[in-house]
Amino acid sequence: MAQRLKTDWILFLTVLTLVCFGLVMVYSASSIVAELQYHVSGTYFFLRQLGWAVVSFAILLYCMKRDYRRWNDARFAFAGLGIVLLLLLVVYFLDSASHRWLKAGPFSLQPSELAKPALALFLAFFLSGRLGAINDKHTLRPIAVSICAMALAVAVADLGTAVVLVGTSMVVLFVAGLESRYLIVCAVLGVLLGVGFIVMKPYRLARAIDFMDKNHKLLGIIDPHGHILGYAKQTASTSDPGYQQRQAKIAVGSGGVTGLGLMESRQKMLYLPEAHTDFIYGVVGEETGLLGCIFLLGGFLVVLWRGMRAYFRAPDEFGRYLALSVTVVVVLQAFINISVVLDLVPNKGIPLPFVSYGGSSLLSSLVLMGMLLSVSEHAG
Secondary structure (H helix, E strand, O other): OOOOOOOOHHHHHHHHHHHHHHHHHHHHHHHHHHHHOOOOOOOHHHHHHHHHHHHHHHHHHHHHHOOHHHHOOHHHHHHHHHHHHHHHHHHHHHOOOOOOOEEEOOEEEOHHHHHHHHHHHHHHHHHHOOHHHOOOHHHHHHHHHHHHHHHHHHHOOOHHHHHHHHHHHHHHHHHHOOOHHHHHHHHHHHHHHHHHHHHHOHHHHHHHHHHHOOOOHHHHHHOOOOHHHHHHOOOOOOOOOOHHHHHHHHHHHHHOOOOOOOOOOOOOOOOOOOOOOOOHHHHHHHHHHHHHHHHHHHHHHHHHHHHHHHHHHOOOHHHHHHHHHHHHHHHHHHHHHHHHHOOOOOOOOOOOOOOOOOHHHHHHHHHHHHHHHHHHHHHO
């Protein structure tokens, strides 16, 4: 007798609600920017995001109804990593300015976003077959090489996404039973590489300096001749690297408890850069207030709850680690984005899942949710 599948309607409706909420906020945050800065219709960004939402939801439904156990195959696990690495290599040469976008006419894709579902699938496949030997060198070497290759390729142009990928890997490996000494080595290596990639781009270094040493007192002691600060300001997009985060905090603080009302944000009127993308949480706080922020955070808590429920109820190890990887990717990314907007961590340029404008981010997030829903359906 065929197994009766049970859709996790709580998770499904939560994701649907977050996407719809995101569409409303994208329209509100982008309408003025579209007209004043880009000289297009006020609905330009909204309609593009709506189109991506329709396509991405269709893919979510396909993934949800497909038995996730069919993905427990080396062909899927390694092909996903290989395709993403190939796309990252191609975009590195085609997009000489930012090394981020693969463009074809009006269509554009950010390959680094596809690294998230690819990594989740790879971790689930690899760990499910080697849980008994997770600390063996024959397990550690290939998984370390794979994760490092993906993270390094992504970090060249998108350090924020690389942080999410490495953070997710460490959490999943910890749960899988990786010894603390290896985790410490990974953490130290990750910090060193992170510092290297920050120094590699002057604007990244400028943001880090502004966050940790705004008045440059410590930097003045370390580098009295100002060589480091001079390098950091070479290609900084603004002479004030902390400008975005300060404007975002003003937006959140202005909203109070109930907010100024939809479409009533003042900061989106060219005061807050990237108001409809990476810093959309600031507009959420300004227009919907503390209540809207709690609603949004509650949505991500539901994703965490249902993801962990699927992890504990999955009938096999592959399903467990697929559910865990997917959940950690989405929740960790949301946590980092909100922390950036509230000036709790340095600016990393990372979108808020389901809410920020960006077709690649929305596609990646909904593919991940389709995978999680598939595990939930078969977990019962």
